[in-house]
Amino acid sequence: MVCIFANGRYDEELDLSKCDRIVAVDGGANFLKSKNIVPDIFVGDADSVSEETMSWLKRHGVMMKLFPEEKDEIDLELALQQFESEEKIVFGWQGDRLDMILALFYLLKRFKNTILVSESLVIGYVEGKKILSARPGEKWSILPLGSDAEGVSLRGFKYTLKDAKMPVVKPYGVSNEAVSSEVEIEVKTGGVIFFRWKKEPL
Structure with a gap:
């Protein structure tokens, strides 16, 4: 199972027992650093990643897939594309951008083997x-x-x-x-x- 960490809100406890690979999507890397969870890969334009987190990722040899800030895809879509045929769980998908959440719902039509998970909700x-x-x-x-x-x-x-x-x-x-x-x-x-x-x- 591929576990994808987005730049949103997180619960106090996360069940990572099913995670074979961990993917940091842009600002999701800040959360992973705070928990000392080293991802296997970073995907995004790095516009919401602190310099300290970027240094931490590089120090741990994390594979970096960097994209320009101006693009047609949202960062989470780029991450989903990397593992299109695999089962995926997305954490940290909730935030204040309702437009981003709606866009993510439509991406579920394309990436059907994906679920969105929080402490209280599975989508x-x-x-x-x-x-x-x-x-x-x-x-x-x-x-x-x-x-x-x-x-x-x-x-x-x-x-x-x-x-x-x-x-x-x-x-x-x-x-x-x-x-x-x-x-x-x-x-x-x-x-x-x-x-x-x-x-x-x-």
Whole structure:
């Protein structure tokens, strides 16, 4: 599993047990340095990395993939491209830039083997069928992303669906609830984004 550390907010505790490789995305390197976690690779334009952190990365021989500040891609997209075919977890993706978060949601359509993780929330994208771990009582939201989703079936939830249409302008998939230790999401046309709340949202 590739663990990617972005330049956002972080929880007090991180589970790195599944991480085979660690990737620092721009300012995410500052966080890794604060925890003395040396990444395998740095990706970004370095516009939000302190000089002290850059020296630390070089001192530890971290592979550097540097890009110009003016570019069409966001730094996190460049990092995802480096490991396109591999399973990826993104930490530190939450911040004040709602436009960046929305852009990242759309990138999930392209990099389908990627999940966004925080202490309270897991976000991912489904085309076709996926069986996902859950806990009874957890709050889940399932929403179409970018266009209508059709042939949507939900199993293992309080509110199930069978071959339903989820219009992008009618987000009725908010605030469902898991009733088993596994849930199944199936989409025949289009795709949906899921929000799994591991802790009850405010």
